Amino acid sequence: MKEEVLRQIQEIIPKERILTKLEDLHAYSYDASFGEYLPELVIQPESAVEVSKILKLANEFKIPIYPRGSATSLSGGPLPVKGGIVLDMSQMRSKLIIDRENLLAIVSPGIKTAELHRKAEEVGLFYPPDPSSSQVSTIGGNLLENSSGPKGLKYGTTKEYVIGLEVVTPTGEIVRTGGKTVKNVTGYDLTRLIVGSEGTLGIVTEATLRLIPKPQARKTLLATFERVVDSGHAITKILASGILPAAMELMDNACIRAVENFSPSGLPVDAGALVIIEVDGHPLAIEEEIKKCEEICHEVGATSVRTAQNEKERQEIWSARRKVSPAITQAGPTKISEDATVPRSKIPEMMERLYQIRDKYQLHLVVFGHAGDGNLHPNIITDKRNIEEMKRVENAVSEIFEAALELGGTLSGEHGIGILKAPYMEMELGAAGLDLMRKIKEAWDPNNILNPGKIFPQPGQTKVVLTE
Amino acid sequence: MKEEVLRQIQEIIPKERILTKLEDLHAYSYDASFGEYLPELVIQPESAVEVSKILKLANEFKIPIYPRGSATSLSGGPLPVKGGIVLDMSQMRSKLIIDRENLLAIVSPGIKTAELHRKAEEVGLFYPPDPSSSQVSTIGGNLLENSSGPKGLKYGTTKEYVIGLEVVTPTGEIVRTGGKTVKNVTGYDLTRLIVGSEGTLGIVTEATLRLIPKPQARKTLLATFERVVDSGHAITKILASGILPAAMELMDNACIRAVENFSPSGLPVDAGALVIIEVDGHPLAIEEEIKKCEEICHEVGATSVRTAQNEKERQEIWSARRKVSPAITQAGPTKISEDATVPRSKIPEMMERLYQIRDKYQLHLVVFGHAGDGNLHPNIITDKRNIEEMKRVENAVSEIFEAALELGGTLSGEHGIGILKAPYMEMELGAAGLDLMRKIKEAWDPNNILNPGKIFPQPGQTKVVLTE
Structure with missing residues (x-):
């Protein structure tokens, strides 16, 4: 970074909120995805006026600016892929x-x-x-x-x-x-x-x-099913009955096994799928609703249905879900967490496709997610140092995206595009749709200084997980 | 319109769906606001492909295009203010x-x-x-x-x-x-x-x-209050109690009188305000909720509270609200219906300001609206042929907008900007905010052919109701 730029930044931001040491820059080089890019400088702004002045300067000198919260992004959102300045917004917390x-x-x-x-x-x-x-x-x-x-x-x-x-x-x-x-x-x-x-x-x-x-009360049940397709029926039948649960979470067999291995709590390791359903609202209403949910689960062939009778039991049910991420990472150092989302009725079909992809590329793939809204999380557990396996991962991820789109879904339900899904944007949006987005970006950010390298595919970019 | 353009349009759209007769053009010259502009041509497209071809042609020949549904807009949304072609989209109804x-x-x-x-x-x-x-x-x-x-x-x-x-x-x-x-x-x-x-x-x-x-059941009550400020308290207290009603409608004294004059049904013509509250959801939950609403209304000093005991009584309550529009138009041929919206807690203050404006300009102003979300409908009943009065209306409307913005609200909660509120856009958005919108419009519509003359203030445009 030019001396002149640094001097001007120091006029805007007090020295103690400008980080330049290598160890600091390293701390701002990653997020919860697996990319790593070193910024040239980190600034911790405390007001809109400071941010405004930095952005005006960045336009003058064409410096990339990367805003960053707590960097929990799974898609590379805050990564400073073109160097420049990271704006650490996590310090702006007065209100x-x-x-x-x-x-x-x-x-x-x-x-x-x-x-x-x-x-x-x-x-x-x-x-x-x-x-x-x-x-x-x-x-x-x-x-x-x-x-x-x-x-x-x-x-x-x-x-x-x-x-x-x-x-x-x-x-x-x-x-x-x-x-x-x-x-x-x-x-x-x-x-x-x-x-x-x-x-x-x-x-x-x-x-x-x-x-x-705040909803006055909530009730939670855990149901297990021999086959994923039955859990799908339970979900659509409950919604068709007029009940709108606050959450409907799905875990597949590989997920159940991983959690049981990680911390045994009596989950049925032979079950094809497990569903957690939570209803909330008026105490009298949800009493009736959770009973109806139990009945429907039994009707479609649940192998077990258990409703929490108190907050402790409720926490036990949710702890199975919460252990998924720590449990599955036991199987390998790199976790590729996707969020391909399909119309709810297509969940069983999407699960089928995911297992075919797993078998074809011989990968460790587990599936869990927010089944009520079709938002699945296929996770591939791998090791980014194993280049041969990463090539298979690359192909598998591409096929996951294709499957989601073929079933009328989307690349990303909640993780965002970031750098990891950018090459697939046109596949979902078409050239004209992507062009409308690009026109907004160009009209608002003529010098392309704000989070450059994200969302829009870069020239020649074809890889998803092997960006480096 | 050039012969050449008409010839090309006839190649895209069958003749029976191209309207050129003066009586037809007249039928497409107005909406539910009070502007009137004659288009040069009306087209009734039946597919996206037809619309696409017409728009490409319109870009080539720089012809304004005005999409139109049923023209119930209160802000001039579909009016062909610059002539050109009206696209009557109400005929595209296959799905x-x-x-x-x-x-x-x-x-x-x-x-x-x-x-x-x-x-x-x-x-x-x-x-x-x-x-x-x-x-x-x-x-x-x-x-x-x-x-x-x-x-x-x-x-x-x-x-x-x-x-x-x-x-x-x-x-x-x-x-x-x-x-x-x-x-x-x-x-x-x-x-x-x-x-x-x-x-x-x-x-x-x-x-x-x-x-x-679909919510399983609903319950509706009508409460009357001596003062508007008490009705405001009822609304905020009910929401603070944890109940989220499906609707909370307010009618002021002038509204109540108009409805009672129009079709007597025993509404208290001395009440400062009347509130209709409807809760929906599980039958057991709403039974309890409507009781709580009744209690709160009594607590804040309601002069009467009546809950419908069956669907017939519910319809009777809602008929008071439904009669507002036909009732108030008895007082004059022109109705200026605004939708200035303020944060819910500011409703009593906004009502105060509206009455001051009414008195200052000596106008017939009534207020009703969706009080639960702060969306008021101050209506001025006037006669657009009375130029002197319309000048007072003009000033009153400006002051209504100013009051809404001063109280942290917005120009328009649901009617849109159209032509009537365009001159006030910068007052709410600031030059930079309006500029961001204009940049999107210019980037997407470089020839400004789609609904030109709307939303964005025209050069020199300062009037609201006296646009012609």
Whole structure:
């Protein structure tokens, strides 16, 4: 980085919030995917004005800017693939206001998702989006990636809860979008365009989030099935019965075995699939609903159905699901976590396709996910140092994407495109669809300084997992 | 229109679907606002391919194109303000498919909103957006305007139910956005950018809509209050108690009097305000919830509270609300219906400001609206032939917008900007915010052929109601 640029940055940001040491740069070189790219500099801004000044400077000197929350991205979202400056937004955390009268929260981007959960619940309110990283991830990161988690089925994704933003645009303007009302049709919906834009269209410096009353009670059951296809029937039949569960989580046989190996708790290791169903709402309503869910599970041939009778038993049921990630990583050092999503009715077919791909490429593949909304997580456990195996992984991942699209689904339900899925964008969107997105990016960010190298396929880029 | 253009149009569209007679053009010259503009030609396309070809031609010859559903817009959305061609999309109505397994509907743009309501409810499903024009309005119009209605509080707006679109872009490309899954983070959210874009960014030729299980039961009450401020307390207290009603509708004294004059049904003409509250969900849950709502209304000083004991009584309660529009138009031939929206807690203050504006300009102003989400409908009853009065209306409307923005609200909660609110866009969005929108429009529609003259203020445009 030029001396002149560094001098100007030091005029904007106090020295202690500019990191240049190699060990610091290393700490900002990775995320929860498996890429590693060293930035030239890390800045920890504390205000929209500071971000604005840095972006204006970056435009003048054509320096890539990479906004970063807690770097829990599974798709390479915050990785500084073209060097430049990482903006560590996790330090901007001065605001966390709950407005009870208007059922709103006003938050700084560095606030952790779980902090918002707790603060809202203290006053009987509820912020539903709950990515599994919520203890660590920041609201800013959640917004730019449109994170969701298990409650998307009933409550929607992060996007459904964002009604206003303060944003610094790629050219360094500070802009407010939306506002404090759920209904707002004043011009284009820039709020929802920026949410999920993976940090390529603007940097969020404050957000206004909608809260809802906290559900009064919840009930949880765990059902096991001999075959995946039966679990699929249970899911569609429950929804057709008029019940909208808060969560419907699926784990396949490989998942169940991995969890049981990792920490035995009596899960049936021969079951083809296990489903966790949680309903929430009025105590009387959910009492009836969970009974109906039990009945339906039995009707479609569940081998066992167990409803938690108290919070302790509920935690036991969820602990099976929570152990999936630590359990499956026992099998290898590299975990490729996908989030191909299909229409709900296509889950059994998609599972079939995933097993064919697993067998064809002889890989260690396990499947779990948010079955209620068709959002599966096929995970391949591998070792990135094994180049021969990684080539098979590469082909398998391509075929997973193809299968999801053929079944009317999407490349990514919640992890985002980042660098890992960029080469497949045109396959889903077509040239004209991708071109519409590119036109917005070029119109807003003429110097391509904001999170360059993400979402859009780079010239000649064909690889997914072997980017380096 | 040039001979050559008409000849080429006739090659694309059969003659019987091209309207050129003056009486036909007149029929397409107005909407539910009070503007009137004659198009040069009306086309009734029946496929995306036809729309695409017309748009390509329009780009070649720089002809303005105005998409139109049932023209129930209150903001001038479909008016052909620069002449050119009206595309009557209400004839494109071949598809209305309910996909029960995936809780989806696939619909053509010309399908009426009420048709979708009925078809979904036949199989126990529910499409919540319910603009008061739903018996007449088309899904295509609802989407492009992001319509909502009374159920926005609990269920959100149209936008929350659109997950995929087939769209013809301003340059005539046929593109698919989103898909059949609720979770989709593959690139920018073009679906939600196009929904609410008022026909300036693309023409919807098919939509994939999310449905939810139909609520099993509902309960409705009508409460009256001496003062508007007390009704405001009832609303915020009910929400703070953990209940999320499906609707909370407010009518002020002038509204109550108008309805009682129009068709006497025993409403208390001295009441400052009347609130209709409807809860829906599980029968046992709502039984308890409606009791709690009654209690709260009494606590804050309601002068009367009546809960419907059966469907007939429920219809009676809602008929008071439904009579508002026909009742208030008795007072004058021109109705200026605004939809300024404020944070819920600011409703009493906004009502105060509205009455000050009414008194200052000596106008006939009544207020009703969707109080639960802060979406008020101040209506001014006037006569557009009375130029002197219209000047006062003009100033009053400006002050209504200013008041809404000062209280942290928005120009438009559900009617859209169209031509009537365009001059106020910068007041809400700032120059930089408006510029971001303009950049998208220019990048996608370089010849400005799609619904030109809408949303963005025209050079020198300062008037709101006196555009002609």
